Every structure is written in structure tokens, then in C-alpha cells.
Amino acid sequence: MTKKEMAQANLENLYRIFTVPEAPDSTLGQIDHAITDNVTGFLQEHVVALQREMEEIEKDFTNPCIPEEPTFVSEYTEFVKDKLVAQSVHTAAPSFVGHMTSALPYFMLPLSRIMIALNQNVVKVETSKAFTPMERQVLAMLHRLIYNFDDNFYPEWIHKSQYALGAFCSGGTIANITALWAARNRLLGPSGDFKGIAQEGLFRAMQHLQCNGLAVLVSRRGHYSLGKAIDVLGLGRENLIAVDTDENNRIDMKQLRYQYALLKEKGIRPIALVGIAGTTETGNVDPLNEMADFASEIGCHFHVDAAWGGPTLFSEKYRHLLSGIERADSVTIDAHKQLYVPMGAGMVLFKDPTALSAIEHHAAYILRHGSKDLGSHTLEGSRPGKSMLVHAGLSIIGRKGYELLIDMGIEKAKMFAEKVNQHPDFELISEPELNILTYRYNPSWLQLAMSQGSAEQVSKANQLLDQVTRLVQKHQREAGKSFVSRTSLRAKAYCDETLTVFRVVLANPLTTDEILSAVLEEQCAIVQGKEIQQLLQDVKNIFSDFEQRQAC
Amino acid sequence: MTKKEMAQANLENLYRIFTVPEAPDSTLGQIDHAITDNVTGFLQEHVVALQREMEEIEKDFTNPCIPEEPTFVSEYTEFVKDKLVAQSVHTAAPSFVGHMTSALPYFMLPLSRIMIALNQNVVKVETSKAFTPMERQVLAMLHRLIYNFDDNFYPEWIHKSQYALGAFCSGGTIANITALWAARNRLLGPSGDFKGIAQEGLFRAMQHLQCNGLAVLVSRRGHYSLGKAIDVLGLGRENLIAVDTDENNRIDMKQLRYQYALLKEKGIRPIALVGIAGTTETGNVDPLNEMADFASEIGCHFHVDAAWGGPTLFSEKYRHLLSGIERADSVTIDAHKQLYVPMGAGMVLFKDPTALSAIEHHAAYILRHGSKDLGSHTLEGSRPGKSMLVHAGLSIIGRKGYELLIDMGIEKAKMFAEKVNQHPDFELISEPELNILTYRYNPSWLQLAMSQGSAEQVSKANQLLDQVTRLVQKHQREAGKSFVSRTSLRAKAYCDETLTVFRVVLANPLTTDEILSAVLEEQCAIVQGKEIQQLLQDVKNIFSDFEQRQAC
Missing domain, CATH: 3.90.1150.10 (Aspartate Aminotransferase, domain 1)
Structure with a gap:
């Protein structure tokens, strides 16, 4: 082949990659169908009980060079089958009871494929259209599950441009950061000639408030994402006050009051009090009503991290365990945990539909003022339409199905x-x-x-x-x-x-x-x-x- | 049916949802196959040219009540087809040239399904196994594309526990935040009796440094994610210094020096100088070498936001446009842009493999000291194995394929x-x-x-x-x-x-x-x-x- 012919062949090959579907009898087609037809069977056959040391596995992933030449999909798929699928963890196995992963409902697989094929970007309406109102509906459904506002509330706020009932995130960590970010910015909003912490920063805010620092109060069972949150927000990990717990891993209210008094003495203001509805390590729930009382007493944002336990609200028998959650200013719920959605879906809901204005942002080419673009109230930018899978779960499984789970x-x-x-x-x-x-x-x-x-x-x-x-x-x-x-x-x-x-x-x-x-x-x-x-x-x-x- | 019989029927139905695959001739199976066989055809038929006002579309997404009863998958799928797929945006259409979305290579669809079915959580090795070394390899490949360190470097660092060459993120925004977070924490690390900003917070850091604030310098063409970053990090949006550009939308070096002098006068320290390799709005590249010179002159972290333009490095003909990027301390690249991976995949790479230690964190049940868990160096917690799709793209398309694109x-x-x-x-x-x-x-x-x-x-x-x-x-x-x-x-x-x-x-x-x-x-x-x-x-x-x- 001449150089020109080779270039032409390359080009044709490239178009093929973008336009020609995988044949059903190709290796990739076969794996794909095996997974479609029988996830559990396929995974059990290919994943469980393969004993191999990490150092062994690493040997297949050590070349830092990007391959020069293209590889056939079929060839690559053999690699995926042997070196990746077979060496992954069967997180859906019924005997895998150590972490917060589980079997997925089957319908999540074809629906995920549709989501991925559509490749919407929900940061803006222009690249997501119906996915924007759908995400807003999902946020309203979860908001109602928690706060149960009356029938006039939702029609007014659900699709209101410039506002959002919450933020859909890649997971609970971003949800918790978003909640504390909004809490910090609301506490230190504009006043007098101070333009607010969002504009002027934390140092000026401290000077303006004449205080010595900011803190977050949570029990020592708080999730490690709060440590990241307080670091990234500029408060410092020392100011994540890990309050002692009682014998049931719930925050000790006496200790909480004591720790608050210590902060006050030092001139440090809490931006939020965090209750946990399902601690990661023991699954206990803090006394949310008592915490809500205390938060309102000291005038502090009350956030509930219900990343794990939130869906307990589906259960008529057990929802009382989360009593008081409806008094939280913000609540984190992870969809990839007990809503049984594939990895990468979290949410934070805000009681006050104007709360997220504290972190609102705009740009000239998208997120323009007055637009319904979801991106103006999220920490993340470009995001996939994952709320579709939450919508599907809520619709197909229904409240009663989740209750049963x-x-x-x-x-x-x-x-x-x-x-x-x-x-x-x-x-x-x-x-x-x-x-x-x-x-x-x-x-x-x-x-x-x-x-x-x-x-x-x-x-x-x-x-x-x-x-x-x-x-x-x-x-x-x-x-x-x-x-x-x-x-x-x-x-x-x-x-x-x-x-x-x-x-x-x-x-x-x-x-x-x-x-x-x-x-x-x-x-x-x-x-x-x-x-x-x-x-x-x-x-x-x-x-x-x-x-x-x-x-x- | 008695109440007991009904409960039993519900339970059986629930098991079915988790265990029985979708029949190929079900509505969902049909859509799924239509998409598998012919994405472009399916999307063109179902998506393009449907004129419908947002207010009309919203009507299908207004009910804030979670359905009590389960819905048949087939019934729900009709809804998805008519109200969601048909009302979404055909982002892969060849005539959709307004945003940073594109057609996806076909192989991304079946591979995505495998990724979703495996439902790995790469926050820790225990729920991801081979996905952990694979993600580390992907980070090394991109690191090498940018920095091209010698052959001794990668074997030493690629799988070294406690370190990471970068962080895989849900997108460029989290990547940029991660870069600036690490830069801030490195600048204000422990010294003397000051335990560092991560521990003590920004206010104490300013008192310790005796300075009046922190800033980030970038041209006025900087991405809006930097505004969010500087807000969330506690620096304040006023301290995102939008430096004037020349007639080609590139940062004006004279103006940059002038703005830096102004900051110095006010006692404000820059935590980072940000160069742009492909501005979002015009696609221009800042003079990276000159910026690197200046950053080293003033002793400042140099971050390059190459979320869009990074893959230009694949091109022998055009990579010179990004000359100087190899001198950056950190670089953001989005995989869901010009690596043609589905939405939700970004990366930040750090030249110094120890740089991410500035944001390292641990927890008792995962991310233990000395583990290879990827989660100890990412802002996010639980994350899907999306790096698999980057690995697939790099392998199947190859350097030359991307060069062609x-x-x-x-x-x-x-x-x-x-x-x-x-x-x-x-x-x-x-x-x-x-x-x-x-x-x-x-x-x-x-x-x-x-x-x-x-x-x-x-x-x-x-x-x-x-x-x-x-x-x-x-x-x-x-x-x-x-x-x-x-x-x-x-x-x-x-x-x-x-x-x-x-x-x-x-x-x-x-x-x-x-x-x-x-x-x-x-x-x-x-x-x-x-x-x-x-x-x-x-x-x-x-x-x-x-x-x-x-x-x-």
C-alpha cells in the first residue's frame, strides 16, 4: 500500500468504529449477550473464587505506553474477558455481604445502555432536553419522600428556573460537600459592605464576623467524606468535631452540647450540625429530633447524611427510625446504594427550595440567568443522565417494592x-x-x-x-x-x-x-x-x- | 388473594426483578436491540427534529409522588421510548456541532454494559480488584502522554501504594477542583507549629503566613468550573483573577504580570496560575511555555486545563500547539470529550507523583494506610470503573486513530x-x-x-x-x-x-x-x-x- 492508501484505509476503519455495530457473534457480542441473558450466571462462572494476588494482576496493567496502532475489538475483548472481567470482584454475589454493593435489578442493564447511547449531558437543557425535567422530577420525588410538603408546593417549585430542590451528584461525597458548601455560604452571605464568602472568601468572612474559625459537628461515626469536605471547604480537619457516641453508636447529646460550648469559647462558629441516618460502619441512626431541636436552638444548619439509610423511609414499619429527618435543612441520599442503581448516583435535597442559590453560578455559553439548566446548581459540570435510572427504579419497583427490600x-x-x-x-x-x-x-x-x-x-x-x-x-x-x-x-x-x-x-x-x-x-x-x-x-x-x- | 398470598406474590415478583433477564422480544429488549444494532439509525428515527416546547415536555414529569405499586417493565419502557428517548437531544448527530458532544464509537456500548453489570466500586480494591491496577495504568498512560518521563519512572510509581499519578473523576470540574485543592494544600502545608491548611483551615493559614488572601490567576477565557473551585475552596470568587487576553483569546502576559503585581501589593498569594489548552468558547491555547517560565519565576503551581485540548497531544502535526504543557504541575483532561468515552469521565494528572499526598485521607474500614485503594487520593468516594472505557479507547483506537480524529x-x-x-x-x-x-x-x-x-x-x-x-x-x-x-x-x-x-x-x-x-x-x-x-x-x-x- 502507498502511504496515501494506508491513510485512506485508516480513515475507513475509523468511520467503521463509529458507525458499524458489533456483530452478535463477535467476541464482544457474545460477552454482551451472555451478560444480557444471564448476569448472575455469567458473573458466577467468570468471577467468583479466582484466587490471584494483586501483584500478579498488576502485571497485566503495567505498560504506560499508549498503543500506537489500533487493536481489533475482538482481540481487545479477549483481554477484557480474561484479565478484567475474570479478575474483578463479584459485588452482586449473594455471599458478598461486606460492602454496600448488591445485585442490580435486571432492567437497569438495558436502560443503562439506552442512557449511555443517548449520551445526554444534563448540565444544560440544550444537551439533555427531557432529561432535565425528568431529573427535576426525581429530585422532587425524593424531596417529597423526606419532607412531604403539601400539594401546592411541588407544582410551584419543581420546574422553576433559577431554583432547584436539590442536586444530583456522582455520589454521596459530592452530595455532602454540596450541602456543607451551601450551608457555609448561607451562614456567611452578603451583609452590609461584606459581599459574602462566595465573593470575598473565608479569610475576609472571618474578619467580617470577627470569629476565629468555622466548624462542623458530627458524631465520631461520621463518614470520611466529611473530612474531605471540611478540608476542601477551607475549614480544616481539626474543625470537624467528632462528638463521642453512646453505647449504640449514636451521637451523645450531652457531649454535643459540651463540644459546642468549647467551640463558642474559642470563637469558632459551626456551619452545620450533621446527623447520620445509617452510619457506614454500624448502620445506627442519630437521635435526629433531638439534634434538630439543638440545631434550631443554636441557629445552625442541620444536615442529615442518609446516604445509606434514606430509603428506610419507604418502609411503613421502619420509617419511624428516621423520625426527625424531615426537620433537616439538607439530606444526602445515595441512589447507588439502597435505590439499587448502578454505581455513580447520589443526591442532596434541600428543604428550602432557594437554599441552593448560595452556590449558584453562570456562564456565557450555558447556565445563563433564567435558564432551567441543572448545571447552575451543581458542583459538577457535565454529567450523564443517571437520574433516568432512579426514575426507572422508583417507577418499576415502586414504593412497596422498596419497602419490601x-x-x-x-x-x-x-x-x-x-x-x-x-x-x-x-x-x-x-x-x-x-x-x-x-x-x-x-x-x-x-x-x-x-x-x-x-x-x-x-x-x-x-x-x-x-x-x-x-x-x-x-x-x-x-x-x-x-x-x-x-x-x-x-x-x-x-x-x-x-x-x-x-x-x-x-x-x-x-x-x-x-x-x-x-x-x-x-x-x-x-x-x-x-x-x-x-x-x-x-x-x-x-x-x-x-x-x-x-x-x- | 389473602394478605399473606399477596405478600408472597410481591416477594416473588421482587426476586424476578433481580434475577430474570429481559426477554429479547419485550419492549425493553426491542429498544435495547435496536440501539445495539443501529444507534445512529435508531436515534435519528426517534430523536431528531421533534419540536416540542419545554413546558410541554415538563407535563410528563410533574408528579412528585413516588408510585406506590410496581409497574411492569414493558409499560415503563413505552414511557421511556415516547417521553424520554424521543424527547432527548441527538447529541451524536453529525449536524450537532454546538457543544462538546459527539458520536461514540460503537464498542463503547457493549463495553459500558459490561462495566455496569460488574458494578465495581473503584474507591477500594476490595470492590474492584483488577479495575484498580487498570485505572492506575490509564493514569500512567495519560501521564506519559503529557510528561513523557523516562522508562525507570513508570515501573516505580504506577502501582506504588500510598501514591497516585493522578485522580480519575466524574468530569473536568472535579479534576480542576482536585488540582487547585492539592495546590492550595501544598502551598500551605505544615511548617513550624502550623499543622497545615488541611488540618487547621484557611483562616489560621492566613494568620500563619501573615497574608491577606489567596488567589488563582487565569485568562478571562477560563472555564466556569474555576469559579466554583475558588468558591468551594474558600478563596472567594473575587480572587479568581480574570486576566485580559490578546486578540487571539490567549492570556496577555503583560497583563498577567500586572495583575500579579497588584495581588502582591495587596498581600494576596496566588495558589495557582492556570493555563488553558483549548478554551471552551474559542478553542485557543495559552502561551504555556511563557506561563511556565512565569510560574517558576514566582514559585507558583502551574495548572493546565486541557479538558478539551489535551488529546491534541496525539497528533504529531499539531501537538506543538500545546508545547509547554509538560512543564505544568498538573493537567486536566476530559475523557468524555476528545477521548470519545461516554459522559462522566475526567482526569487530573500530577507531574510529581507525591503531589496528591497533600489531599490524602483514610478511613478505618477502607483506604487504610499502605493500601492501594484509589479512594485515598480522590475527592469523590464510591466511583464506577469508567477508566475501563478509556483503556478500551486507547487500546482499540490507538494513538494513530486518535491522531486522525x-x-x-x-x-x-x-x-x-x-x-x-x-x-x-x-x-x-x-x-x-x-x-x-x-x-x-x-x-x-x-x-x-x-x-x-x-x-x-x-x-x-x-x-x-x-x-x-x-x-x-x-x-x-x-x-x-x-x-x-x-x-x-x-x-x-x-x-x-x-x-x-x-x-x-x-x-x-x-x-x-x-x-x-x-x-x-x-x-x-x-x-x-x-x-x-x-x-x-x-x-x-x-x-x-x-x-x-x-x-x-
Whole structure:
């Protein structure tokens, strides 16, 4: 071929990439159809139980050079199948109960494809049209779920240009940042000759207010996104005040008042008080009504991080657990958690439909004043039409369907807690309030010994048990049959010592009683390994004097 | 049915939703296949040229109540087809040349489905496994494209836990915020008894530094995301210093020095100097080398916003236009723009692989110290495995394929500019440097009149022409056959007056010469409408004295 012919061939190939669909019998077509026809089957066959070290996997992803020449789609797809799909995590497996991922409803797959093919950009109406009112409707639906304003409210505000009932985000972190950003800017809005923090910045705002800093108050169970939020917003991580919790991982109101008094003494103003409706690690809910009372007493923005627990509002039986959420100024809910939408969808709702004006912005080529462009009230710019999948979930599953999912999750957690309690060799660390619980392996003989041992002995035993928990979790993860996560928590039952524990999240409707029993059995089997037995022997030695006493 | 039977039926239905695939002959299956087999055909049939007012469309999205009962997927899909797909914007149409959207390569659709079905969460290895090293590889590939470090560099850093060569984000806005956040935190890191801005906040940092504020310097063509960034970071929008540009929409270095001197006088420190590699509105590139010189002279972080223009680096012919980008401390590139990945994928790369440590964060249950979890260096938390689509694009299209796309876009823009220049009734406002240009309708008689008119006459004429541009753009958009966007720009040729102009972005490889000619023809036809003719008559009257003189 001459150079000119080659260039022509390249060009034709390029057009083909953009215009010719994948043949159904191509490798990509086959994987695609296998996934369409049977996600669970396909994933189980290709994903579960592949034991491979990360360092091994990394070898397939080490070349930093962008390939010069094009690759055939079929060839690339073989790579995807063997090196990516087969080496990914089967997050939808019913035995994957360690993180906040779950099986997806099937209809999410074809609908996602439509969303991706349409490639709308909801930052502006010009590139999204119907997706803009749809997103506004989704925000109104969630707003109503939380705040339940009367029938005159929604027709007035839902499609009102220049306003938004909330912001659709890539996830709960951006939602929390958006809430605190709006709270900060509202507290430090224009007054007198001060043009507001949005215009003049935090330093001038402090000078204007004559105060020494800004803070956010939240329990020590607050999500780590709040740490990022307070850093990025310029408040400083020291000013994220981690208030102590009670024995149920809920904020201690006395401690909250005390911490507030300390701030006041130092001349530091809270921009927000954050309540948690479903802590990430234990699934507990803060006393939202008491917090709302206190927030109104001190005149502070009240934000509720319900990224996980928000959809509990669907349940007639359990929605009372979130009582007081309707008094929050803003609420975060993640759609990719308990709304069962694919990864990358969060929301923040604001009680006051004008609240987001505190972060409003415009540009000459889009987001012009008076437009209905959603982008004028979001931290993010270009965004996909993911709210379509929330709309689909709410429509197809319905309130009652979600209620069933929520109720099942909570009841399954209670049942699993019961299992842990009844098993002689496990110890429940946090009782489930929603559908999350924590526990650890702690053999009955050791539980007895610890209950009678000295503080020093107990503390030493806990350190060794922490190692046991870490090892069991690691082995179980690596075996790939089931998965629980681990975290560390201060436990009131152990004088506030920090314990490493297993964490279980029960949101997959396909997780059965038998699967949960198998998770515990597998852990008991792992414990029989040499390394862990040695650790348990070390624990035994700590209490040997006690055993000797027993023997007498 | 008894209540119990109903509950059982509901439960079974729910399991079905999570486990039974959509039948190929269901409505959803049909749409899905239609899209699989022929995206362009399907979209053209269903989307283009549907004229419907927003207020009409909104009527289908006004109910704020979440449906109580489940809906059949088939029923819901009819709704999606008629009310959403048919009322969306055909962003992939070859005649849609107004925004930064384009046709997607076909293989992105089945691969996206796989990504969605796997539902990985790349915040942590435990829920993403191979997706973590893959994302790290993608970041390394882009890092190398920009910085081209030697062969020892990448093996050392690519998979090094605790570090990251960049951050994968939902888009360019989060990428820009991440860059400026890291820059701010590095400038104000721990020193002496000051624990750093991340810990103590901006107010204490100013007291420690004894300075009066922080700023970001960028040309007035900077993207609106920088305004959000500076607001959220606590610097205040006043401190986003919009430096004047030269006649080619590039930052004026003299003005930059002048603005910096003003800041210095006021005791305000710049946290970053931002260069633009492809301004959103005109596609121009700042003098990056000169800016890098200046940044190093004043000891300031140099960030380049190459969200749009970054992939120009693929082109051997045009990469010189971005010369100096390799001297930037950080660079933003959007994958959903000229890497042709579906909406929702941006990146920021850092020259120094330790730079992101300035925003590092941890949590007990994930992102533990020493882990390779990507989430410890991103602003966002839970994120989908979108980097897979970038990996696919780079592999399948290859460097040479992207080069072809870039070259075609730039050459098409030159050709279109030529068309505008040759047409007597259009006026080119900004010459294309990359693949973006602006122009307006300005009939030849008026161009002549304006060239000889008084300043006052010209200014009045411009105001009326602005209205013409707005109307033409609106009518063309509403007709739905083709789309150009509009913006307003200060034009040096008109003594820095702000003009409303058409903006054209040429990145869709399917856009042909004929389509572009048709865009201009359609605009000429729209101008013939009564309302616009009346406006043009008004302009004529402004110059009537001139015409009378001509007649003499």
C-alpha cells in the first residue's frame, strides 16, 4: 500500500468504529449477550473464587505506553474477558455481604445502555432536553419522600428556573460537600459592605464576623467524606468535631452540647450540625429530633447524611427510625446504594427550595440567568443522565417494592445477629438497627476468661483478637467464596477500647439464611489454620494463671 | 388473594426483578436491540427534529409522588421510548456541532454494559480488584502522554501504594477542583507549629503566613468550573483573577504580570496560575511555555486545563500547539470529550507523583494506610470503573486513530472558517486554532457600513446583531435539524465590545463538508423570517445617513 492508501484505509476503519455495530457473534457480542441473558450466571462462572494476588494482576496493567496502532475489538475483548472481567470482584454475589454493593435489578442493564447511547449531558437543557425535567422530577420525588410538603408546593417549585430542590451528584461525597458548601455560604452571605464568602472568601468572612474559625459537628461515626469536605471547604480537619457516641453508636447529646460550648469559647462558629441516618460502619441512626431541636436552638444548619439509610423511609414499619429527618435543612441520599442503581448516583435535597442559590453560578455559553439548566446548581459540570435510572427504579419497583427490600434487609440483619449471638464462638459487637452489624470471632472459653480477667489481660487479648479478625477476613476474601469487610470501632463494652471487627451489610435480596450460616462456618474453618491457632494459643497463655485457678 | 398470598406474590415478583433477564422480544429488549444494532439509525428515527416546547415536555414529569405499586417493565419502557428517548437531544448527530458532544464509537456500548453489570466500586480494591491496577495504568498512560518521563519512572510509581499519578473523576470540574485543592494544600502545608491548611483551615493559614488572601490567576477565557473551585475552596470568587487576553483569546502576559503585581501589593498569594489548552468558547491555547517560565519565576503551581485540548497531544502535526504543557504541575483532561468515552469521565494528572499526598485521607474500614485503594487520593468516594472505557479507547483506537480524529477536527474547523470567510453574509469572530470557532451572521452591506460607520453606529448595530444571533440560534435549535451553540465574547476588532456569537465545535468524525454548508444555508434561510428582517431593517436605519451619502 502507498502511504496515501494506508491513510485512506485508516480513515475507513475509523468511520467503521463509529458507525458499524458489533456483530452478535463477535467476541464482544457474545460477552454482551451472555451478560444480557444471564448476569448472575455469567458473573458466577467468570468471577467468583479466582484466587490471584494483586501483584500478579498488576502485571497485566503495567505498560504506560499508549498503543500506537489500533487493536481489533475482538482481540481487545479477549483481554477484557480474561484479565478484567475474570479478575474483578463479584459485588452482586449473594455471599458478598461486606460492602454496600448488591445485585442490580435486571432492567437497569438495558436502560443503562439506552442512557449511555443517548449520551445526554444534563448540565444544560440544550444537551439533555427531557432529561432535565425528568431529573427535576426525581429530585422532587425524593424531596417529597423526606419532607412531604403539601400539594401546592411541588407544582410551584419543581420546574422553576433559577431554583432547584436539590442536586444530583456522582455520589454521596459530592452530595455532602454540596450541602456543607451551601450551608457555609448561607451562614456567611452578603451583609452590609461584606459581599459574602462566595465573593470575598473565608479569610475576609472571618474578619467580617470577627470569629476565629468555622466548624462542623458530627458524631465520631461520621463518614470520611466529611473530612474531605471540611478540608476542601477551607475549614480544616481539626474543625470537624467528632462528638463521642453512646453505647449504640449514636451521637451523645450531652457531649454535643459540651463540644459546642468549647467551640463558642474559642470563637469558632459551626456551619452545620450533621446527623447520620445509617452510619457506614454500624448502620445506627442519630437521635435526629433531638439534634434538630439543638440545631434550631443554636441557629445552625442541620444536615442529615442518609446516604445509606434514606430509603428506610419507604418502609411503613421502619420509617419511624428516621423520625426527625424531615426537620433537616439538607439530606444526602445515595441512589447507588439502597435505590439499587448502578454505581455513580447520589443526591442532596434541600428543604428550602432557594437554599441552593448560595452556590449558584453562570456562564456565557450555558447556565445563563433564567435558564432551567441543572448545571447552575451543581458542583459538577457535565454529567450523564443517571437520574433516568432512579426514575426507572422508583417507577418499576415502586414504593412497596422498596419497602419490601428495606424490611427484608433489616429482618435479615436481626436474624444474622441472632445467629451470631447463638453461636458460642462469635461475639456481636454492634446490634443491627438498620441492616448493618459488626461482630468478631471470640471462642466461648475466651469470652468467659475475658469476663473474669484483669483489664490488662482483656486489653492484651483484644489486641490478639484484632489480629485474628484481620487474618480471617483476609483469608475469606482471598478464597473468594464469600466476603465480609472489617473495620475498627471503639467498644463501650470494653471501656472504649478500639476493636477490629467484621462488618456485614445485608442489602442483597438474594442473600439467604443458608448463605449467612455458611459465612460463619467458613470463618470457623479458617480459624483452624495454623497461624490463627498459634495466635489463640498466645491468648490462652495470657489467661493461663486464670486457667490454673480454675483447675484448682 | 389473602394478605399473606399477596405478600408472597410481591416477594416473588421482587426476586424476578433481580434475577430474570429481559426477554429479547419485550419492549425493553426491542429498544435495547435496536440501539445495539443501529444507534445512529435508531436515534435519528426517534430523536431528531421533534419540536416540542419545554413546558410541554415538563407535563410528563410533574408528579412528585413516588408510585406506590410496581409497574411492569414493558409499560415503563413505552414511557421511556415516547417521553424520554424521543424527547432527548441527538447529541451524536453529525449536524450537532454546538457543544462538546459527539458520536461514540460503537464498542463503547457493549463495553459500558459490561462495566455496569460488574458494578465495581473503584474507591477500594476490595470492590474492584483488577479495575484498580487498570485505572492506575490509564493514569500512567495519560501521564506519559503529557510528561513523557523516562522508562525507570513508570515501573516505580504506577502501582506504588500510598501514591497516585493522578485522580480519575466524574468530569473536568472535579479534576480542576482536585488540582487547585492539592495546590492550595501544598502551598500551605505544615511548617513550624502550623499543622497545615488541611488540618487547621484557611483562616489560621492566613494568620500563619501573615497574608491577606489567596488567589488563582487565569485568562478571562477560563472555564466556569474555576469559579466554583475558588468558591468551594474558600478563596472567594473575587480572587479568581480574570486576566485580559490578546486578540487571539490567549492570556496577555503583560497583563498577567500586572495583575500579579497588584495581588502582591495587596498581600494576596496566588495558589495557582492556570493555563488553558483549548478554551471552551474559542478553542485557543495559552502561551504555556511563557506561563511556565512565569510560574517558576514566582514559585507558583502551574495548572493546565486541557479538558478539551489535551488529546491534541496525539497528533504529531499539531501537538506543538500545546508545547509547554509538560512543564505544568498538573493537567486536566476530559475523557468524555476528545477521548470519545461516554459522559462522566475526567482526569487530573500530577507531574510529581507525591503531589496528591497533600489531599490524602483514610478511613478505618477502607483506604487504610499502605493500601492501594484509589479512594485515598480522590475527592469523590464510591466511583464506577469508567477508566475501563478509556483503556478500551486507547487500546482499540490507538494513538494513530486518535491522531486522525484530532487532525480531522482541526482541518474541518479551518475549512469551515474558510467557508464563513468566503460567504459574504457571515463574519468570522474567532479563527480556529484547534477545532472550535465562533462567527455570526452579518450581511455584506452591513459589514461595509460598519467598517465606515461611527463608533456609536457600530455599537448600536452590534446590539441588534446580538439579537439576530440569539434568534437564529434559537430557531435553528428548535427546528432540530442542526445545532450550533452561542456565547458572548469581547472582540478586539470591535474595541473590546462584547458580542453574541455562534460557537461551533468540530469533533464528530461523521460531520461532513455538506452538513456544514447546510448549517450555514439553514441560518441564511432563518434570517429571512419576519422578526429578524425587522431587526435588520432597524440596523439599516442606523446607517441610513451613510446610505444617503453613498447614494449621492
